[in-house]
Amino acid sequence: MTTLISAEDTWALWTILSLSVAISIYLEQKYVWANKITGCILATIFTLVxxxxxxxxxxxxxxxxxxxxxxxxxxxxLLFNANVKKILKESGRMLAIYLLSSAGTLLGGFVAYFSLKNAIPKLNDIIPMFVGTYTGGAVNFVAMSEQYAVPGKTVSAAIVADNLLMALYVFVLISLPSMAIIKKLYKQPYEDALLAQSEEDRDKNKTMAAKFWGAKSISLKDIAFAVGIAFTIVTLSTKLSGVISGFFSGKDAFSQFMGGFFGNKYLLITTITMMIASFFPKQMSSVKGSQEIGTFLIYLFFAVIGAPASILLIIKESPLLLVLALIMVAVNMIISLIFGKIFKFSIEEIIIASNANIGGPTTAAAMAVSKGWTELIIPGLLIGTLGYVIGNYLGIFVGMVLH
Structure with a gap:
């Protein structure tokens, strides 16, 4: 079908994508309604329309x-700060509830698969995407969708369902501390502390996104090193992936497992970056702007996701995919609340851990900022960053089990 802008009009399409991202980020940081929808889904909606x-x-x-x-x-x-030693040292307590919460994601993936395997075609390829994104974030969704070659139209429908469910889940998480049954069952030290805080000390004029992505000092050297290191890691991982996959080229189950798991490009990228961040934390943390650049690139992905989406397809497929996402998120929340109660975690810690799983580090940190739980901002960011690493591992593990 003929379109106003042709598929070969490279500059015009890059302009559309970049402007969609820029407008989405502006709206997300400027308006509360847009912040609730999230910039990611706005970028998808723009190109979808x-x-x-x-x-x-x-x-x-x-x-x-x-x-x-x-x-x-x-x-x-996005993994420049994935220093495992720092995560364990500064967020040991939060790490525990985060890992328990991620077990809920894993369990939810299997529950969703066996509940819907006869209703959704090729569900064994789709589940790893949701396990990945509900352990870390969008970067894992991207990695798993490419790993299992999920069709673009299915990815589009899945991403719409995912973002819609995430938006609803944020509202649920925000409202949990005010529920009578939650107040009765869980301690709320951070909420209690806020009750004693005067109203004028709270800044309610900024959205979560604006607070989290405030202006930072970033030099030309930072940009150069961030991009240069990222290119080096991707190149090394791609080359190494080819070597490992070639070494385990046999058709037996062992060779296919070793080649598919250890030869996975995204797995190598996350592992190598994590090792560098852990062994050279000072040098990596000194490179500013990596989160901003990485997040902008991920927003470009969300803009691209909207392009192949058919409205009719989304209406047809999203309801079932929304049910899939609902099952996984519900199991994650139930497991988080149960283990949180057993091990005496506060409701605020449980909320941030679950948010770090379902939404990733940025939404977890932003929620902590917006709620005034300042002590949980860094732990939320750190455990969510760890999710970028283990999300790919869990996604590939689930994919191999279901295949």
Missing amino acids: LANLNIIPTESPVYDAVWSYVVPLAVPL
């Missing part, structure tokens, strides 16, 4: 470039 109005094409080499080059670069940039 443009594609369904036949303004931009549903397929283009530009979109392929985002999948092949932009996304792999985003992964290491």
Whole structure:
């Protein structure tokens, strides 16, 4: 079908993608309603509307470039602070409830699969995406969708269902501390402390996104090192992936497992970045701007996701995918609340841990900021960052079990 902008009009399509991201970020940081929707889903909606109005094409080499080059670069940039030693030292308590919560995600994946395997085609390829993203964040969703070659239209429907469910879940998490049964069952030290805080000390004029992504000091050297290191890690991981996959080229089960697991490019990217961040924490943490650049690249991915999406397809497929996401998130929350109660975690710690699983480090940290739980901001960011690492491991593990 003919579109206003052709698939070969490279500059125009890159302009559409970058402007969609820029406008989404602006709206997310400026308006409360947009912050609740999230910039990611706004970027997806913009290109989805443009594609369904036949303004931009549903397929283009530009979109392929985002999948092949932009996304792999985003992964290491978002993992520059994945220092395992620091995570264990500063967030040991939060790490415990986070890992218990991630077990809920894993269990939820299997529950969703066996509940819907006869209703959703190729569900064994789709579940790893949701396990990955509900352990870490969008970067894991991207990695798993590419790993299992999930069709773009299915990914589009899944991402809409995921973001819609995430938006609803944020409202649930925010309202938990005010529920009578939660007040009765769980301690709330951070909420109790806020009750004694005067109203004028609270800043309610900024959205979560604006608070989290405030201006920082970033130099030209920071940008150069961040991009240079990311390119190096991706190149090394890609080359190493080919070597490992070639070494285990046999058709027996052992060779396929070893080649598929240890030869996975995204797994290598996350592992290598994590090792560098852990062994050279001072040097890596001194490189500013990696989170900002990496997040911008991930937003480009969300813009691309909207392009191949058919409204009719989403109406047709999203209800079942929404049920899938609902099952996984519900199991995660139930497991988090049960183990949180058993091991005497506060409701605030449980909320941030579950948020770090379902939404990733940025939403976890932003929620802690917006709620005034300042002591939980860094732990939420750190455990969520760890989720970027283990999300790919769990996603691939689930994929191998279901295949």
